[in-house]
Amino acid sequence: MAKGSLRDTVRLDRFLSNQLGITRTEAKELIKKRLVTVGGETAKLYDMKISPESDTVCAESSPVIYREHIYIMLNKPAGVVCATRDRLSETVLGLIPDELRRKGLFPAGRLDKDTVGFVLITDDGAFAHEILSPGKHVEKRYFAVLEKPASAKDAEIFASGMTIDGGDKCLPAKLEITDDPCKVYITLKEGMYHQIKRMAGAVGNKILYLKRVSIGKLELDPDLAEGQCREILHKEIEKIYAKT
Numbered sequence: 169m170a171k172g173s174l175r176d177t178v179r180l181d182r183f184l185s186n187q188l189g190i191t192r193t194e195a196k197e198l199i200k201k202r203l204v205t206v207g208g209e210t211a212k213l214y215d216m217k218i219s220p221e222s223d224t225v226c227a228e229s230s231p232v233i234y235r236e237h238i239y240i241m242l243n244k245p246a247g248v249v250c251a252t253r254d255r256l257s258e259t260v261l262g263l264i265p266d267e268l269r270r271k272g273l274f275p276a277g278r279l280d281k282d283t284v285g286f287v288l289i290t291d292d293g294a295f296a297h298e299i300l301s302p303g304k305h306v307e308k309r310y311f312a313v314l315e316k317p318a319s320a321k322d323a324e325i326f327a328s329g330m331t332i333d334g335g336d337k338c339l340p341a342k343l344e345i346t347d348d349p350c351k352v353y354i355t356l357k358e359g360m361y362h363q364i365k366r367m368a369g370a371v372g373n374k375i376l377y378l379k380r381v382s383i384g385k386l387e388l389d390p391d392l393a394e395g396q397c398r399e400i401l402h403k404e405i406e407k408i409y410a411k412t
């Protein structure tokens with residue numbers, strides 16, 4: 169076992185619990201059953217210290233790859249809430265398969281229950297803060313179906329930084345009208361409560377369908393069916409911050 173400074177080490181049961189998304193009791197159980205190796209040797213003590221950066225840990229013969237944080241792209245279906253728990257409805261966390269589960273996962277930003285599309289789920293609070301903060305200008309793009317056709321005047325109002333009901337002042341937003349003027353793309357740099365629905369309402373229209381299609385320059389993977397998710401690769405994280 170490579171030596172790490174005390175600061176860089178972590179208890180084996182905590183490491184397994186964090187990386188595998190299992191409880192500490194389940195981690196201890198794996199160790200007790202002699203199913204965990206550290207540096208090729210069977211681990212005997214659940215409180216042994218390991219260095220996540222340099223020790224090779226295997227559980228049930230599979231290497232436990234150390235990642236400090238995880239980033240997941242989910243294609244949220246309608247009817248599921250963006251919360252870590254809910255007494256009545258299914259939550260986005262309930263759609264995460266066991267192999268991607270971790271302690272501390274939460275959705276970075278909320279879509280309404282009836283909105284579908286790209287939800288980013290992570291255990292990295294600082295990252296979530298960055299991409300949600302309006303000051304960081306990470307754009308979120310939505311596809312919407314409107315009750316009535318959108319007009320060039322609506323696009324001007326959206327671009328001007330409109331005030332919506334309740335007096336909330338919006339940052340300038342982009343409204344792109346497609347060949348069918350009831351189908352539009354809307355790009356926001358912030359995420360106020362029901363923002364797009366309220367913006368549509370402020371110009372006398374109504375949202376019939378709303379889907380988030382990208383965060384920054386990272387687009388929702390078209391191979392993900394509603395309800396499916398996958399891990400976001402490191403190089404894709406850079407796209408979230410990309411400006412062009």
Ligand code: URA
Nearest residue numbers: 280283362363364365
């Ligand atoms: N704006 C809305 O009104 N709802 C969403 O879910 C996202 C943006």
